[in-house]
């Protein structure tokens with residue numbers, strides 16, 4: 001009886017609320033919202049959950065961390081630093097590590113969490129890129145994403161710099177070097193940021209505000225917008241049976257998706273905590289306090305800044321001196337400012353570049369399989385190889401020492417590779433994509449290779465093909481025929497007058513050819529019919545000959 | 559290494575130390591009485607040992623270092639081995655007992671390997687070279703024995719290590735790459751005596767730290783810190799090689815993200 005009373009009371013309370021804030025209808029609709037399912041759609045979630053973990057563990061740390069450059073003499077329980085003079089920031093980080101219960105675990109969770117955060121964003125970005133999820137109408141969310149990535153890098157670097165240990169200071173010193181390399185304004189920027197000479201006493205407190213307030217605040221706001229856009233624009237889905245541009249096939253948000261997502265949060269939390277408990281990360285007590293004239297072998301940034309460090313290590317030492325007194329530090333400016341600037345700008349603008357080049361202005365809610373957008377996939381793979389090469393160079397000294405290779409050999413190999421490998425990767429990826437497309441086409445026409453070898457009456461062997469499943473068929477059929485490249489514009493109109501905007505149009509057509517110059521045609525419905533019905537043992541051989549000729553005709557360059 | 563450790567308590571060790579002491583005294587005397595007198599005084603320390611050393615030297619080292627240890631050239635005019643006059647017994651002891659000498663093959667760097675000479679032979683070689691001219695001598699055990707080191711000394715050792723050694727040998731003595739295929743080796747297993755000698759003489763591409771830059775008590779503190787690095791268990795769990803953020807990144811991308819993506823795929827499969 002009493003439960004029913006409670007129930008009644010609850011029901012009444014709900015009605016009371018619903019009467020004033022009419023949420024019932026809204027909730028019913030929203031909770032029933034359908035989400036498609038694919039493991040790669042969880043990558044963004046890993047980023048989201050890592051961010052929550054970072055907020056929680058970071059708050060714990062902020063209770064004890066002292067962002068101050070005041071010099072103190074350490075007398076905590078880590079004996080090998082006893083009596084050493086250091087900044088309060090460093091000393092308080094030692095305290096968190098050795099004298100505050102659970103402090104070291106929290107520090108390690110926070111740091112592993114940060115590595116997870118950026119890694120998850122990066123992989124999420126790759127998923128969005130390679131599947132074409134950034135296409136109209138999701139360009140805004142792509143730009144928000146790139147901004148989030150940039151902010152995540154900044155946030156991570158700020159965090160890495162806070163404890164004022166030897167690696168922190170070394171990283172900041174490099175950052176200051178980059179500021180100084182800016183032409184004309186360099187030294188002013190550095191003085192402004194550091195509040196005087198490097199390292200000074202102002203910077204750590206400033207950085208602290210940036211790290212715990214400014215950047216997380218902006219990230220939080222942007223994530224909110226990001227997710228709202230996913231909500232309203234609906235999630236994309238991979239092609240499959242019954243999946244179209246106009247529907248979303250999947251599970252309702254409540255309870256299925258919510259339970260999954262909730263469970264996954266605990267998995268992410270669990271793995272991060274496990275890493276924090278099992279693996280040492282950033283042992284600042286071994287690095288020692290930052291002293292500007294010290295450095296250690298193997299000074300490296302966290303993995304996500306590694307490619308920038310690699311770019312710096314890759315660049316030859318070129319410096320131009322004007323009139324004997326003004327230096328243009330190309331050795332720093334190019335790898336640390338110009339190249340990253342170009343990369344991030346290109347990344348942010350990519351959806352628009354592709355749209356313009358292909359002239360494709362339609363909405364896309366079905367994802368591309370990477371093979372079905374060969375040029376895009378090749379661009380992505382090429383960029384990835386560029387990134388990885390810089391990354392490798394970022395660890396050149398460790399590679400040299402571990403594998404006993406001359407460090408100059410590594411650097412010079414990579415200097416050449418950075419120009420040779422990405423174009424090669426581009427070409428190879430494109431070929432692989434077309435190869436896969438042809439295989440898909442064959443599957444549609446003749447089914448898959450069953451592995452059963454049959455012998456024809458005339459003594460010849462052939463492999464029996466079997467029809468593919470309806471699911472696979474739906475996936476394969478979903479590849480949209482790529483449009484024809486935009487035609488080259490006429491330079492002069494009928495009256496012999498030069499067309500307005502001719503140059504721009506020409507460029508657009510060039511780019512369009514770059515994207516679409518080569519295609520594997522989709523089989524027509526009639527062809528598929530034929531392929532299926534005539535696949536009898538006796539005609540198998542003939543079909544092969546025809547198919548062979550057809551494939552050759554379609555791909556004249558091969 | 560273990561070979562040497564195992565022999566530490568053998569009766570020969572006492573004899574060896576005695577000899578060292580004698581050579582040391584001889585050396586100090588030589589220093590005090592001026593270098594011209596060195597040849598006259600040093601042999602009196604132990605003529606038989608020096609003779610023995612000279613014999614070993616002629617057999618194993620003179621092709622490169624010259625019959626009188628004053629260096630030799632190859633046929634093409636390049637140096638086969640530098641002069642050893644004045645390098646001191648510490649240099650010989652370090653080079654020979656870490657197996658660096660006799661040089662096996664020319665390369666970017668003189669590699670450490672299993673020693674080719676016994677302790678006595680090494681001592682004889684050292685005595686012979688030490689007798690030629692004064693130079694840094696094999697340190698007395700109390701100089702590098704760090705038992706009973708105080709926390710203050712340890713902290714000093716850490717500071718000196720980070721200021722003078724970490725730039726090449728890494729913050730935890732794990733070693734690091736230098737230019738042109740050269741490298742600063744890992745210090746995680748080097749014997750205290752060799753650490754002391756290395757600082758004293760600065761082998762090959764390493765700068766030397768004579769007592770005027772690092773006092774003997776500083777050297778001992780550094781050795782104490784290096785030993786502490788080996789012995790103190792890792793706070794915070796399994797280390798990733800004590801090589802800094804690069805290996806941490808590798809662990810993240812393989813173990814960490816690997817685990818999460820595996821779970822994501824598993825959840826995805828469950829759905830079907």
Ligand code: HEM
Pocket residue numbers: 040041042043044045047048049051121122124125128133134138141142143144145146147148149152219223226230234235236237
């Ligand atoms: C703070 C970091 C980020 C968080 C927490 C986050 C979170 C999410 C989540 C949970 C989703 C929905 C599930 C999914 O598709 O994986 C999503 C979708 C999306 N994200 Fe992110 N993301 C972040 C960074 C980025 C970045 C760096 C980019 C790209 C540059 C990006 C671009 C997108 C796009 C375009 C969508 C819509 C994808 C679709 O509907 O298929 N996000 N994000």
